[in-house]
Amino acid sequence: MEDRIPAKPLSTPRVRAVGQPRLTAGLDKNHRIALPRHLALHGPLPGLPPGALVALARAADQRGRGGAAFPFARKLLAVLASTRPGRPPVILVNVMEGEPGSEKDRMLTTRVPHLVLDGAELAATALGACEIVIGLAEPSGAAIGSVEAAIKERHHSRHLPRTRVVSLPRRFVSGESGALVRGVNGEPPLPPGRKRHASDGGVGGRPTLLSNAETFAQLAVLARLGLDAYSAVGTASEPGTILLTVGGAAGTFVVEAPAGTPLATILGAARAVTTGPGVLVGGYHGTWLSPEVARTLEVSRAGLARARGMLGAGVILAIPAATCPLGEMARVVRYLARESSGQCGPCWRGLPKIAQAVTQLASGAGDRPSVDRMRQSAAWVRGRGACGHPDGTSRFVLSALEVFADDIEAHLANGTCGRGTLGALPVPDEDTGPRLLVDWTRCDRHGLCGKVAPELVTLDHDGYPIIADSPIPARLKREAHRAVLRCPSLALRLGPPPHQIA
Amino acid sequence: MESLRAAIAAILSFLTFYGGVFALVASTATVGIGLVASDRVIMRPELRLAAQAVHRALAVATIVFLITHIALETAAGRVRPVDSVVPFLAPGRTFYIGLGTLASDFIIVIAVTGFARARFTHGRLKPRVWRAIHAVAYLAWPLAIIHGLLAGRQPKPYVTWSYGICVIAVVVALLTRLAAGAYTRRATR
Numbered sequence: 001m002e003d004r005i006p007a008k009p010l011s012t013p014r015v016r017a018v019g020q021p022r023l024t025a026g027l028d029k030n031h032r033i034a035l036p037r038h039l040a041l042h043g044p045l046p047g048l049p050p051g052a053l054v055a056l057a058r059a060a061d062q063r064g065r066g067g068a069a070f071p072f073a074r075k076l077l078a079v080l081a082s083t084r085p086g087r088p089p090v091i092l093v094n095v096m097e098g099e100p101g102s103e104k105d106r107m108l109t110t111r112v113p114h115l116v117l118d119g120a121e122l123a124a125t126a127l128g129a130c131e132i133v134i135g136l137a138e139p140s141g142a143a144i145g146s147v148e149a150a151i152k153e154r155h156h157s158r159h160l161p162r163t164r165v166v167s168l169p170r171r172f173v174s175g176e177s178g179a180l181v182r183g184v185n186g187e188p189p190l191p192p193g194r195k196r197h198a199s200d201g202g203v204g205g206r207p208t209l210l211s212n213a214e215t216f217a218q219l220a221v222l223a224r225l226g227l228d229a230y231s232a233v234g235t236a237s238e239p240g241t242i243l244l245t246v247g248g249a250a251g252t253f254v255v256e257a258p259a260g261t262p263l264a265t266i267l268g269a270a271r272a273v274t275t276g277p278g279v280l281v282g283g284y285h286g287t288w289l290s291p292e293v294a295r296t297l298e299v300s301r302a303g304l305a306r307a308r309g310m311l312g313a314g315v316i317l318a319i320p321a322a323t324c325p326l327g328e329m330a331r332v333v334r335y336l337a338r339e340s341s342g343q344c345g346p347c348w349r350g351l352p353k354i355a356q357a358v359t360q361l362a363s364g365a366g367d368r369p370s371v372d373r374m375r376q377s378a379a380w381v382r383g384r385g386a387c388g389h390p391d392g393t394s395r396f397v398l399s400a401l402e403v404f405a406d407d408i409e410a411h412l413a414n415g416t417c418g419r420g421t422l423g424a425l426p427v428p429d430e431d432t433g434p435r436l437l438v439d440w441t442r443c444d445r446h447g448l449c450g451k452v453a454p455e456l457v458t459l460d461h462d463g464y465p466i467i468a469d470s471p472i473p474a475r476l477k478r479e480a481h482r483a484v485l486r487c488p489s490l491a492l493r494l495g496p497p498p499h500q501i502a
Numbered sequence: 503m504e505s506l507r508a509a510i511a512a513i514l515s516f517l518t519f520y521g522g523v524f525a526l527v528a529s530t531a532t533v534g535i536g537l538v539a540s541d542r543v544i545m546r547p548e549l550r551l552a553a554q555a556v557h558r559a560l561a562v563a564t565i566v567f568l569i570t571h572i573a574l575e576t577a578a579g580r581v582r583p584v585d586s587v588v589p590f591l592a593p594g595r596t597f598y599i600g601l602g603t604l605a606s607d608f609i610i611v612i613a614v615t616g617f618a619r620a621r622f623t624h625g626r627l628k629p630r631v632w633r634a635i636h637a638v639a640y641l642a643w644p645l646a647i648i649h650g651l652l653a654g655r656q657p658k659p660y661v662t663w664s665y666g667i668c669v670i671a672v673v674v675a676l677l678t679r680l681a682a683g684a685y686t687r688r689a690t691r
Contacts, residue, residue: 442629448554451547484620486554488540490629493620 013103013245015111016269018257019233022221022241023214027111032146035153038114045118046223050080053126059227060239062219066094066105066175066212067285067312067388069301072219075209078199079127082207088130089207091120091161092184092198093216096137096168096175099283100335100426101315104243104254105213109136110143112217113150117163119216122223123209124161132163133203135180137170172284172339176387177210190341191387212313214243233258238300242311247426248272248318263297263316272318277325278403280425282312284332285392288399309399312392319424325404326362326411327421329397333358334470335427336393346384351393352473353377356455358397361408364415365458365466371408375401433471434494436480442491452486453479469497518578521571522602526650528564529609530668533643535560537675543682558616565613568606595653602649608642611635640676644669 015027026033026041033041048056058073079089093116097105108116120132134147144165151163166184173179174189181202183189202208218240222230231239238259246253246266253270263279279294281287287309289297297307304311319328337351357374360366378397381390401408410417423430436456445463449456455476458466472480472494484492538545539553572586581599585592587607590600615622615635622632647665651657 439623439629446542446550447547448551451551481620484623486551487623488550490619490623490632493623495624 013107013252013254015107015254015256018255018261018265018269019241021256023108023112023115023217023243024254024256030111032111033114035114035150038112042115042118042220042224045122045220047125048122048223050076050126053122053223054080056222056227057219060222060230061237062215062222063301064211065214065218065243065314067099067282069311072211072215075199075211076123076127078197079207079209082200083127087206089127089209090203091124091127091129091132092180092203092208092210093120093132093134094175094177094180094210094212095140095143096135096170096180097313098137098170098172098175098339099285099313099315100172100428101245101247101252101280101283101317102313103245103252104314106140106143107254108213108217108243109134110141110146113147114154115217115220116147116213117150117154117160117216118220118223119218120163121160122219123216127209129161129209130206131161131203133184134163134165135184136165136167137174138167139170140167171341172336173341173387173389176389179387180210181208190343191385191389193343193386195386214314235260235298235300235302237302242299242314244299244314244316246270246272246316246318249320249424252426257299259300260298260303263294263299266299266316267318270316272316276319276321277407278319278400280315280317280319280396281307281309282395283315283317284336284396285388286310286312286315287395288403290403317425320422322419323422323424324362324417324419325400325407326358326417327419328423328425329400329404330355330359330362330470331421331423331427331430332425333393333397334473335430336389336396337473338429340389344385344390346381347390347393350377350381350384350390352455352475354381354393354397355473356468359468359470360458360466361411362421363466363468363470364411365468366411367458368412370458371401371412434480435469435471435497436467436483437493437495437497438465438467439491439493442489444489444491446488448486448488449483449492453483456480457483514574517570518574521567521574522650522654525564525567525571526646526665528560528567529643529646530665532557532560532564533639533672534668534675536639537672537679540679541682561613561616564609568609572606598649598653601645602653605642605646605649608638609646612639612642640672643672 015024017024026037030037054073054076057076062072063069064072083089095105095109124132136144144167148165154160168174168183168189173191174183176191177198178192178195179189181198182192184203198208198210200207202210234240240259241256242259244255244257244266246255248267248270250271255266255269257266278288278290281289281304289307289309293307297303301311319325333355337355340347340351342348354374354377357370360370378394382394384390407417443464447459447463449465450459456467456472456479460466480494484494535553535557539550539557575581576583576586581592585599585603589603590596592599612635615632619632621627622629647669651662651665
């Protein structure tokens with residue numbers, strides 16, 4: 001009866017542990033840990049009064065594992081402070097995982113649902129919560145079925161506050177806490193313009209303890225082990241293990257490792273290359289690290305802070321030496337620009353500009369002023385949105401410009417670094433739509449296209465157009481069509497990229 | 503009610519009198535501005551785009567006045583419906599009316615392919631074909647002028663020499679265009 005849930009996962013990351021597995025215990029033998037097996041593995045869940053739970057979370061310095069690394073004890077205190085008699089709080093488990101490279105929360109919810117529910121139950125009992133809400137993004141593979149089955153299994157055996165699963169459309173920004181709260185409340189799952197802490201008013205306006213699925217699972221492990229046993233692994237300032245999603249040449253792995261484990265060990269566990277041009281840590285809102293920095297990095301909050309990075313949602317992506325890092329970067333920045341919800345002007349207008357510049361750079365159409373402008377745009381969008389999307393994109397771009405400086409020089413000087421773009425980084429909905437193509441036998445450098453579609457066409461020193469070999473973004477479709485109509489030589493057309501023609 | 507009917511009748515008789523004139527003036531301007539838009543010696547790309555826009559607007563005006571002219575001439579009973587499409591069948595000044603029909607057929611083909619210009623950039627239709635069709639304007643427009651001067655009422659002298667100047671200007675501009683094209687063209691074309 002272990003594998004009752006039909007396993008039809010969205011993608012099946014393999015699970016590996018460095019050292020003794022905790023959250024991932026038993027996953028080497030079972031696809032899904034059902035309730036009896038869960039209890040046999042972890043033992044009964046202790047009940048903790050609010051004070052003890054706060055003290056434990058503070059002593060172990062538990063942080064939110066969704067990316068913001070907010071101290072969990074402070075969240076608990078904030079919810080306790082705003083709870084009034086007759087207005088019990090709500091527990092909201094964030095499994096949105098909008099980050100394309102991240103799989104760990106979906107993996108936990110699918111395969112170890114009871115550990116996540118344990119953490120939510122611990123918090124609910126301590127805070128006297130009236131409801132637990134699990135926020136998932138569609139498509140979620142088998143996660144919804146698994147967690148709903150787990151809720152049923154638990155209701156047979158014990159008292160649990162009302163628990164419901166809310167599924168919302170998957171977007172990069174819908175995992176932001178304000179966006180998730182809005183989504184659960186039936187509003188569009190977009191970040192609100194004016195921040196309000198979920199602890200002050202979240203689901204249904206009630207004080208809400210919102211944290212990511214791994215955070216709750218870690219809490220369940222911590223409560224059972226106690227501080228000393230929990231701190232037996234990890235570093236002094238960051239006890240316990242970390243759940244990471246590691247993408248490399250061998251596919252995607254979820255790796256559980258003690259905090260402070262060398263990055264090289266983690267990449268080894270995921271059979272990922274360590275010889276590439278750079279390692280991305282913290283996902284698409286994260287930081288590129290040079291191979292030299294990556295070689296000596298310890299994966300912990302402190303270790304990443306030393307490397308001027310951040311762990312974010314725990315996504316580590318290693319790209320192989322055979323791919324063009326700028327091409328990979330361009331694919332991701334185009335995706336991030338598409339994912340802007342369009343609410344905040346600086347992000348909505350700024351990210352496409354950055355995407356355009358990096359696309360041109362990757363395709364050999366870049367020049368030094370455009371690289372400088374890209375750096376400027378990336379610096380300008382920082383802090384100028386309702387959520388961290390512009391900030392994260394800025395971090396991604398600026399660190400890439402630093403780590404791939406040699407490749408940028410090669411592209412500026414030679415138009416290419418000599419490598420093709422292999423598509424090593426996961427990018428959803430990468431559209432293969434029409435491109436703006438030039439019939440070079442007809443082009444007579446009239447230059448009208450450069451005026452009609454300045455965002456798509458750069459003119460070289462001789463006046464001939466330089467157009468990136470990338471799909472036309474939706475907002476530039478009209479410009480592209482107009483460029484085709486205005487070309488005096490009828491040399492422009494919209495069509496599939498040449499390599500797609502059989 | 504009576505005044506409305508009178509107003510409509512006045513407009514129709516005005517358009518019957520001037521529809522052809524307006525069509526001819528608009529087509530003259532379309533050809534002229536089209537030539538100007540193709541210049542790259544004096545014109546910057548921004549100005550060429552503006553000239554292209556004016557060229558398109560004038561072309562639409564030409565079509566509107568042309569259709570008005572044909573419809574009202576037919577309604578007035580001076581030509582039959584078949585004469586709006588098939589040249590050289592009309593009673594009266596058969597040859598000069600037929601030149602107008604021919605010019606109108608050409609202009610409509612040029613307009614339709616002009617609207618469908620993007621289709622000639624991909625697929626089976628070649629850019630060269632569009633070019634050839636569009637160049638027929640340099641044939642259709644003089645035919646239209648001959649038709650305008652000789653098929654209807656006697657034109658005033660200034661009208662005649664005005665069109666003469668236009669034709670000369672376009673011929674000079676066209677020769678300049680061809681010469682400039684030959685000068686800048688690459689060897690392997």
